[in-house]
Amino acid sequence: SQQGEEDPQALSIQEGENATMNCSYKTSINNLQWYRQNSGRGLVHLILIRSNEREKHSGRLRVTLDTSKKSSSLLITASRAADTASYFCATANQAGTALIFGKGTTLSVSS
């Protein structure tokens, strides 16, 4: 069962541009996480934002959270070719027993 759904499914940009990905979820949350996956490899944790936070920064990453709309966005500024990857949001499932990932946004950054 999918909890988070990312949008868009795919995004292609040029190096130096900003990339924005969105995530919607269904139930109330304590926190929301974003992960990156390079092709065929394990997921890497990027950032965690708590339900009482509205915005969080980590290097070139900026995450926002709107609990009233049950949505989050991930902004990558000044994209690089190395940012090419799939990005997933993750939240707890309704039962609170597992972390559930969305289907991801595939980002392609060309030089």
Added chain:
Amino acid sequence: EAQVTQNPRYLITVTGKKLTVTCSQNMNHEYMSWYRQDPGLGLRQIYYSMNVEVTDKGDVPEGYKVSRKEKRNFPLILESPSPNQTSLYFCASSSALAYRSYNEQFFGPGTRLTVL
């Protein structure tokens, strides 16, 4: 180095031949989980474990077994693999969880399984 290891990384097998994919973490994490990843379907949880001797089904447990006899290890067992279990498998772990609140999960490098 803090890490989650999986073995084997690649495996080609035939229908019905029992196999085990091992997963081990060195971070003393309580929570461990197995996922499979398929094109168009994303990551789906197979089984998870909140602690030693505590395991439970995820979204797609059919055809799989797990055990958690030690805190660091969480093997995935396919008793009789079938072609629809061809997939990319990931093990993950994280520190103790509060209800509905999950800490950062650390992922293994993945095991690409092909069942002929």
